[in-house]
Amino acid sequence: MTILSTPRPRFTRALVRQLAPSFAAAVSKHPGSATIDMALAHQQHDAYEQAVQQMLGQGTKIVQVPTDQAHPDCCFVEDTCVTIRNVAVFTHPGHVSRQGEVVGIKKAITAHVPEIEHVYSMEAPATMDGGDVLFTGAHLFIGLSDRTNRAGADFLAAMMTKHHPTLAVVIADLASQPTLHFKCVMTFLTHNVLVISDDEPGHLAWNQIPEPVRAAYHVIWVPDQVASNVLSFPDGKDGLAGVIVQEGFPASEEILKSEIEARFPGTKIVPLQMSEFIKADGALTCCSLLFA
Numbered sequence: 472m473t474i475l476s477t478p479r480p481r482f483t484r485a486l487v488r489q490l491a492p493s494f495a496a497a498v499s500k501h502p503g504s505a506t507i508d509m510a511l512a513h514q515q516h517d518a519y520e521q522a523v524q525q526m527l528g529q530g531t532k533i534v535q536v537p538t539d540q541a542h543p544d545c546c547f548v549e550d551t552c553v554t555i556r557n558v559a560v561f562t563h564p565g566h567v568s569r570q571g572e573v574v575g576i577k578k579a580i581t582a583h584v585p586e587i588e589h590v591y592s593m594e595a596p597a598t599m600d601g602g603d604v605l606f607t608g609a610h611l612f613i614g615l616s617d618r619t620n621r622a623g624a625d626f627l628a629a630m631m632t633k634h635h636p637t638l639a640v641v642i643a644d645l646a647s648q649p650t651l652h653f654k655c656v657m658t659f660l661t662h663n664v665l666v667i668s669d670d671e672p673g674h675l676a677w678n679q680i681p682e683p684v685r686a687a688y689h690v691i692w693v694p695d696q697v698a699s700n701v702l703s704f705p706d707g708k709d710g711l712a713g714v715i716v717q718e719g720f721p722a723s724e725e726i727l728k729s730e731i732e733a734r735f736p737g738t739k740i741v742p743l744q745m746s747e748f749i750k751a752d753g754a755l756t757c758c759s760l761l762f763a
C-alpha cells in the first residue's frame with residue numbers, strides 16, 4: 472500500500488492531448504462558443520504545455536496523446552481519469568459525446584505511467600467527469616453535477632479508499648448550480664490552501680464541507696469563477712514549485728498574486744490567457760493529467 476502524504480509530493484509527469492481539428496464544435500454553454508478561433512486555440516494550448524513543462528522542471532516528461540478526430544473535447548483530459556498515486560480510475564464521462572475519449576487516455580497511461588499499479592473503469596449507470604474531483608492530499612472532494620452522479624462518486628470513493636484507507640471522502644452536491652464542474656469553483660494551491668470563487672456556487676460547495684474538514688484549510692476567495700481554477704504544482708515540502716493562473720481576470724489575479732507571495736514568497740506564477748478554452752467551458756486544470 473502506498474502511504475498518502477501531506478504535503479503532496481511533486482508532480483513528476485504530465486499528460487496532455489493535442490487539440491482535435493473539430494475543437495470548435497466542443498460541447499459548450501458559453502455564449503462565445505461559436506467564435507472559437509482555432510489558430511489562437513493552438514497557440515494557447517502550446518503555451519499551456521510549455522508552462523506545464525516549466526513547472527515540472529527540466530528532465531520531466533510530458534506524455535502527448537495524439538488527438539482524437541472524432542471527439543472535439545478530447546483535449547480536456549482531466550475528465551477521463553482520476554489518479555491518486557498508484558491508482559487510476561477511468562471515468563464514464565457524463566456527456567455521451569465524450570465517452571469515447573477514455574480509450575485513448577487509458578492506452579497512453581498504461582504505456583507511459585508505470586507508477587499506476589491498480590486500474591479501474593467506471594461503467595454505466597455511474598457517470599463522472601474528472602473535473603468534479605479535487606484531491607488535496609488528505610481529502611478527496613467529489614462534486615455531484617450534471618456530469619457526475621452518486622453512483623460515479625461512490626465508485627471512485629470505493630476504489631480509492633480500498634488502496635488508500637486514510638483518505639477522507641467529501642461529497643458536495645452542485646447539481647442545482649449553473650456551473651459545470653466542482654473544480655470550476657474550487658481548486659487547491661497546496662495541501663492546506665484552497666482557491667474558491669466568491670459566488671453562490673463557490674459558497675455552496677464550501678458550506679457542504681464538514682467543519683472539521685474546513686478547519687484544515689485556509690481559503691483564498693476570488694471574485695471571478697474562472698479564476699478560481701488554478702493549476703498548482705506542490706514542491707513536495709510545504710510550499711509551491713509554481714502555479715499557473717488565468718490571465719484576464721485582474722481583480723482575482725491581484726488577490727492570488729498577493730496571497731501567494733505572502734504565503735509562499737518567490738513562487739513562480741505564470742498567468743495564461745485561455746480565452747478559446749473558456750469559450751469551450753474549459754479551464755486550466757482540465758487540459759492535463761498530473762502524476763506524482
Ligand code: CIR
Binds near residue numbers: 499544566569
Ligand atoms: C465539456 O463540456 O465537457 C467540455 N467542453 C469542457 C470540459 C472542461 N473540463 C473540465 O473543466 N474539467
